[in-house]
Amino acid sequence: MNAQISNGVNQSKNIIIGIIAVLAVGAIILFANLNPQDSQRAEKIPDANGILIAEEKNFDFGTISMSKGNVSHAFKIKNESESAVSIKKIYTSCMCTSALIIDASGKKYGPFGMPGHGGGSPIANIEIKPNESVEVKAEFDPAAHGPSGVGLAKRTIYIETNSEKTPKIELEISAMVTK
Structure with missing residues (x-):
């Protein structure tokens, strides 16, 4: 026992x-x-109180033909505040769509696309000063999905910022794709 x-x-x-x-x-x-460096880096980039406003959030290309090639539209985003706002990331909902940022001085950033599908890095780090605007040029390739890609297409461009008030902006494009 x-x-x-x-x-x-x-x-x-x-x-x-x-x-x-x-x-x-x-x-x-x-x-x-x-990693103490990560927390220090986060402390150095505080959230901004600025506000980014998109003049329009949706654009419809109408009926477009695959055979006529890519179409594009420029959205305007303005910092309507007294604080600078940084665009941290930009990415799209599909590989058939890309975005290019053109700042107030005419400098181009991108193209940005769908992460993991040849869209490059979504990291942007673009500062928009108070009362400045940037142009977001959306480009859509109607032939990217091949002959079966006909019909209504809706795609989104996602813009992530350091702003507490507008942390994410979504811009949508749509088109009726024909052969």
Whole structure:
């Protein structure tokens, strides 16, 4: 009987030691993944109180033919505040759509597309100063989906900012695609 009690105590000790070891390894992994530079970087880029306003958020190309090639439309976005706002990321909902940003000085950024589908990096880091505007040129390739890509197409350009008031802007284009 004493052997059974001793065996049970040893099993309990082994279980407790195993739990402590798992917790210790978990704590080491957790603290190893904390990078103080990341938190310092986040503190250096505070959220902006600025507001970005899109003059229009939707544009319909109407009926377009695949054979006539790409179509484009320029959306205007204005910083209607007294604080600068940074566009952090830009990406599209489909590989058939790309976006180009043209700032107030005429400098071009992009093209930006669908992440993971040849659209390049969505990272933008474009600053829009107070009362300045940028142009977001949306380009749509109606032939990108091949002959079966006829019918109504709706695509979105997503713009993520550091603004607390307008953290994300969505611009939508649509078209009735024919062969």
